[in-house]
Amino acid sequence: MTFTDLGIDQDMVDALASKGIIEPFPIQQQTIPLGLSGQDIIGQAKTGTGKTFGFGLPIVQRLGLDPAPGVQVLVVVPTRELAVQVTEDLELATSNRSTTVVSIYGGKAYEGQIEQLKAGAQIVVGTPGRLLDLAGQRLLSLANVREMVLDEADKMLDLGFLPDIEKLFAQTPATRHTMLFSATMPGPIVALARRFMNRPVHIRATDPDEGITQANIKHLVYRAHSLDKDEVIARILQAEGRGKTVIFTRTKRAAAKLVEELGDRGFKAAAVHGDLSQEQRERAMAAFKAGKKDVLIATDVAARGIDVLDVTHVINHTIPDDAESYLHRVGRTGRAGKTGIAVTFVDWEDLHKWSLINRALDFGQPEPTETYSSSPHLFEDLDIPAGTKGRLARTPAAAPAHTESGDAPASEQGAGEKPARSRSRRRTRSSGQPSGPQHEAHAEHAPGSGTHDGSGAPRRRRRRGGSRPAAPSA
Missing domain, CATH: 3.40.50.300 (P-loop containing nucleotide triphosphate hydrolases)
Incomplete structure (x- = not known):
């Protein structure tokens, strides 16, 4: 079976194919035809089963090739990371259309999100808190939403978002098309579905026994x-x-x-x-x-x-x-x-x-x-090769190669700068001297290490090689 067989428009089929997505997953096969028809859906599926395209392709197609500006689709997710992930998938689906997708979540500046809303974005993917915040400031209107999706509803229950979800539902038209996805179906989620959904069809795309781990x-x-x-x-x-x-x-x-x-x-x-x-x-x-x-x-x-x-x-x-x-x-x-x-x-x-x-x-x-x-x-x-040690091999001795390949990963994370300076000091002081481990260890802990003022440096290095006067001259 292909996405074309499920009734998905060719421009979206082509967009998915450009990323190597050709065959629909089981939950997509079940949800896409129902979603295209406007049927309310409760999808029981965990992350990684392909549910984003299961609800995403129908809502994009129902908007049309060139939808009018303004928010018509609302996708509510529990976390910022999931908002970003869902947005990326929907942007792929709409890549050959004029439809615009915007992410609305906390921890990021308001300005860019508000700008996209004012520019006429049709699909909003967001977390409950920031959505209600912008709606309360009259910067986000949900009055024309005709497609609403709740993703990972059980996680939203765990995070205490259910009251916020009810407030969001209250701001949307009663005649909207609604899809809810959740890995589990605790009582409050079932009650939410009964209250805000119209005769939903329940689709289960997980194993009957959740305790069985994946065989692969x-x-x-x-x-x-x-x-x-x-x-x-x-x-x-x-x-x-x-x-x-x-x-x-x-x-x-x-x-x-x-x-x-x-x-x-x-x-x-x-x-x-x-x-x-x-x-x-x-x-x-x-x-x-x-x-x-x-x-x-x-x-x-x-x-x-x-x-x-x-x-x-x-x-x-x-x-x-x-x-x-x-x-x-x-x-x-x-x-x-x-x-x-x-x-x-x-x-x-x-x-x-x-x-x-x-x-x-x-x-x-x-x-x-x-x-x-x-x-x-x-x-x-x-399947670890014999003799493998816990450190990647680095180019020995040559300072430039060591710095380029060895220090980059740590310094990119904000670490590793101190070791880089230590190595630099050792190279400077060891000029013209033996470079064995004993010398390096001595240089690493010597008082005044890192000082290099030109004229006095050679004299200090000679003293450090032998006994040091108790009171060196200035």
């Missing part, structure tokens, strides 16, 4: 020492066939520390966590999607926006709290029918968490395998 993901669970984790991760990142990799940490501090550590080891890593500005998070995600960075370190809060098809590995730096979080994390890989590898580290104090996850997901592995960076089974499990 290889799950590896290791009991690793906290001081050895970075070394283990660095070796995993050199596995054969390793592509884009997502590493989950429990805290923002751990994410910031790990991105600095991996950068220092020569890897192209970026981070997405709550201590970064929205602009920094978007820049990191864009670099990851474009392949400029192939390692993304994230906390759970940011995970919902990571919708990248070519992630080959997911690493849980710390074990998630429960089975649902585990499935959500590892679901970043093995998408669109591809295979993936999920590696989870379990600390000694977290063995009880693994016991619960193991039981819930029926892994049959009550005891994680004790694993170190030198363990032979680590290399075998992940």
